Each structure stands twice: as structure tokens, then as C-alpha cells.
Amino acid sequence: MTDILTDIDVAALDAEARRILELNDRGGYTVPTDGLYPYQWNWDSAFAGLGFAAVNNDRAWTEVETLFSGQWDNGMVPHILFHRPDPGYFPGPDVWGTEDAVGRGACAVASSGISQPPVAASLAWRIYRADPAAGADRLRALFPKLLAYHRWIMAARAETGAVVITHPWEAGRDNAPDWDEAMAGVDPVGVQPYTRRDTGHVDPRMRPTKEDYDRYIWLVQFGRDRKWDEAAIAAESPFRVADPTMSFTTLRSTRDLAAMAEVLGEDAGEIRNWVARLEEGAETLWNPGIGAYDAKNLRTGNFAGSLSNASFLCWWAGLRDDRAVPALDALLARSPFALPSHDPEGPKFDHLRYWRGPVWGVMNYLAGNGMEEAGLAEQADRVRADTARLIAENGFAEYFSPIDGTPAGGATFTWTAAVWLAWAS
Numbered sequence: 245m246t247d248i249l250t251d252i253d254v255a256a257l258d259a260e261a262r263r264i265l266e267l268n269d270r271g272g273y274t275v276p277t278d279g280l281y282p283y284q285w286n287w288d289s290a291f292a293g294l295g296f297a298a299v300n301n302d303r304a305w306t307e308v309e310t311l312f313s314g315q316w317d318n319g320m321v322p323h324i325l326f327h328r329p330d331p332g333y334f335p336g337p338d339v340w341g342t343e344d345a346v347g348r349g350a351c352a353v354a355s356s357g358i359s360q361p362p363v364a365a366s367l368a369w370r371i372y373r374a375d376p377a378a379g380a381d382r383l384r385a386l387f388p389k390l391l392a393y394h395r396w397i398m399a400a401r402a403e404t405g406a407v408v409i410t411h412p413w414e415a416g417r418d419n420a421p422d423w424d425e426a427m428a429g430v431d432p433v434g435v436q437p438y439t440r441r442d443t444g445h446v447d448p449r450m451r452p453t454k455e456d457y458d459r460y461i462w463l464v465q466f467g468r469d470r471k472w473d474e475a476a477i478a479a480e481s482p483f484r485v486a487d488p489t490m491s492f493t494t495l496r497s498t499r500d501l502a503a504m505a506e507v508l509g510e511d512a513g514e515i516r517n518w519v520a521r522l523e524e525g526a527e528t529l530w531n532p533g534i535g536a537y538d539a540k541n542l543r544t545g546n547f548a549g550s551l552s553n554a555s556f557l558c559w560w561a562g563l564r565d566d567r568a569v570p571a572l573d574a575l576l577a578r579s580p581f582a583l584p585s586h587d588p589e590g591p592k593f594d595h596l597r598y599w600r601g602p603v604w605g606v607m608n609y610l611a612g613n614g615m616e617e618a619g620l621a622e623q624a625d626r627v628r629a630d631t632a633r634l635i636a637e638n639g640f641a642e643y644f645s646p647i648d649g650t651p652a653g654g655a656t657f658t659w660t661a662a663v664w665l666a667w668a669s
């Protein structure tokens with residue numbers, strides 16, 4: 245890789261990244277950032293583990309193990325674990341109402357009722373490979389839990405082979421234009437009164453709108469009213485969208501599970517069947533209209549028509565697909581900083597509003613590593629160089645403007661620090 249860091253004080257940034265991991269460490273798990281997100285989030289935590297692996301391998305494993313302490317009996321790993329009550333965040337455990345959820349079983353940790361992109365297997369695999377001797381027993385103990393998580397995804401969310409979300413929060417890309425059509429099909433009538441907390445922490449122009457939030461909360465109430473029963477939600481919800489983020493992270497994690505099975509001497513037959521099914525599903529997300537992978541609304545069959553950073557996770561998924569290269573090159577050419585979460589030339593682009601334009605370090609990590617593995621060295625270099633430059637010039641922000649690098653959202657962000665330590669530096 246080209247040396248992009250010659251004029252950056254790497255040692256000072258390394259020290260700051262480590263300080264942020266410590267700052268956000270709540271003992272066994274890490275919060276994304278103090279104040280705005282005071283609980284343990286699923287994919288944030290897997291990234292925190294990756295960051296800790298560069299500092300303290302034992303602590304890295306503990307992070308992932310604590311995440312799996314919230315696993316439901318049916319295998320689902322929730323998107324938020326509410327270890328300790330914190331009134332600074334809405335919606336909290338009382339709103340999710342998962343105590344008597346179908347499939348939760350004996351799990352004692354309070355949680356949300358949806359999941360998030362399952363990067364845990366892939367990042368645990370990286371933690372293991374950073375120190376195989378130290379991680380052997382921990383990998384063996386974690387493997388059946390990862391397997392159960394993926395069995396749940398395949399049974400509950402992969403009816404077309406692509407992986408669906410039942411709530412925009414589940415994609416980890418809350419207000420992406422990818423969900424606009426499906427969200428328009430949600431009528432938030434009867435949503436109970438609520439007070440947002442996020443806009444008290446962060447500039448509202450950088451957050452989802454009230455129209456979005458009303459629908460987020462309506463969908464939470466919808467799931468809660470069905471006791472989070474996947475079959476009922478699949479049959480009745482107006483919102484069911486096949487998502488490139490979920491599909492591609494699941495496919496990659498499944499491949500990594502197969503590699504784990506080999507090391508552990510476990511049978512990988514079931515896992516290999518999942519890979520084949522997910523590869524077929526990925527093809528259903530190819531949208532020739534934009535020359536890239538896209539989200540698909542399963543209620544209408546329509547593509548979103550959204551060129552996003554998730555479109556370019558195809559190489560992370562292990563697809564050796566040249567069809568997407570022209571769209572990537574065009575996007576890079578029109579983005580001062582890569583990768584924007586939405587096409588800067590699209591009518592819905594908003595350079596600071598969360599997932600409608602800003603650059604996210606974690607997406608760059610996944611996409612950039614995938615590009616490198618696929619032999620797209622120049623594009624991978626560009627994505628990594630931009631990530632390093634954004635952090636060096638603007639700090640460890642939650643996300644950044646792809647136009648001028650403005651840091652946005654929360655500050656001292658765990659996954660931005662982790663991506664720096666594990667890859668960008």
C-alpha cells in the first residue's frame with residue numbers, strides 16, 4: 245500500500261485512539277460514545293473488539309463475549325444491550341418491551357428486539373488470527389454461538405437469499421435513502437408520544453428528521469405488539485427490505501465461519517450451503533439501472549436506486565465482481581472524500597445528515613479491505629488514505645462530510661478509533 249501517512253503524527257493519533265477506547269470502556273463492553281449512545285451496540289462492539297486486538301487481545305475477546313451474553317435462545321443477537329439504565333438515550337428497554345419476546349428464552353440481559361449487520365464472526369476471526377495461541381479456547385467457545393446467530397439469520401431473514409431488515413436501525417444505516425420508499429409505506433398513526441434524546445446531544449441537521457423518527461418508533465411498537473415474533477413481523481409488517489449491508493456482511497461472516505470450522509475441526513456442510521444461498525441472494529440485489537448493488541423493497545419488488553457505500557461491500561463479501569468497478573470509479577471521481585454514504589450527485593444527498601451522504605470509517609474499513617482482497621489496489625488505497633486524512637485532520641468523529649471533511653455526529657467515537665488502530669494508521 246502507498247505510504248499515505250508521511251505528514252501525519254501517527255504516534256499521537258495512536259495514543260488518542262487508545263485513550264478513546266479506554267474512555268468508552270464500561271468494563272467488559274464499550275459504548276459507541278459517551279452521552280449519545282450509552283449502551284452496547286452490536287456491530288460497534290465487534291469493531292471495538294477489533295480495535296482492542298491492536299492493544300490487548302484478552303480485552304478484545306471479552307468485548308465480543310459480552311456481546312454474546314445478550315444472545316437470545318433463538319440465536320438472535322440484539323442491536324443494543326441495555327446493561328445499565330441510562331435516561332440519556334431513547335428508546336430505552338421499556339419502549340422495546342422484549343421481556344416476553346418470542347425466542348428470547350432465558351437471556352437475562354435487557355435488549356432491543358432487532359439485530360444489526362453481523363460482522364461479529366469476521367472480526368472475531370481477525371482477533372483470533374492476531375494471536376491464535378491465546379485465542380484458541382475462546383474461539384472454540386464462541387463458535388457455536390456464532391453458528392446459532394447465523395442459523396437465526398438464515399431462518400428468519402433470508403427468504404430470498406438476500407438478508408432483509410425489519411427496521412432501518414437494523415441495517416446500521418438509519419436514514420439512508422435506501423429505505424425511503426418502504427418508509428413512505430409506514431403510516432405512523434397511533435405512535436405514542438415520545439421525546440427524542442439524540443437531538444439534545446447532536447446538531448439536529450446531522451440527524452434523522454421527525455418524519456423518520458415517528459416511523460422508527462411506530463415500527464418498534466409494531467414489533468413489540470407482536471412480541472417480536474419473526475413470523476408475524478414477516479407476514480404483516482409494511483417494512484421489509486433486502487439490504488446490501490446485511491447481505492454482504494452476512495456472506496463474509498459465513499465464509500469466515502467456514503474458515504473457523506476448518507481450524508476447529510468442525511463440520512462445515514451447513515455453512516457451505518448458506519454461502520451458496522447467500523451468493524444467489526446477492527445477485528438479486530444487482531441493479532443494472534445503477535450498475536451497482538442496491539436495496540430492494542420486498543413489499544413492492546422495487547430497487548431503491550441508491551448508490552451508497554453499502555453497494556461496494558460486494559468485494560468484502562468475497563464476490564469477484566468487475567461489474568461494479570465503473571460505478572465505484574465514477575463515485576470516487578466525484579467525491580472529495582471517499583466513500584460517501586450516498587451519491588453526491590443524487591437528489592437526496594445531504595453532506596452532513598447521517599447516512600444520506602457522510603463518510604463512515606467502519607464502512608470504509610469493510611469496503612476498503614474488500615477492494616484490496618479483490619485486487620482493486622488503487623481504489624483500496626484511496627479509501628484508506630481518505631479515512632486516515634479525515635481522522636488526522638478532523639478527529640475521531642462519528643462521521644464526516646465527503647465534501648469538506650467536516651466532523652459530524654458524536655465525538656471521541658469508539659469505532660472510528662478502532663478503525664484507525666486496526667487499519668487506517
Ligand code: 9YW
Nearest residue numbers: 276281285287288413416417418
Ligand atoms: C441507533 C451506534 C449506532 C450505530 C448505527 C448508527 C447509529 C443509532 O448509531 O444508530 O440509535 O441505533 O446508525 O450504525 O451502530 O453507534
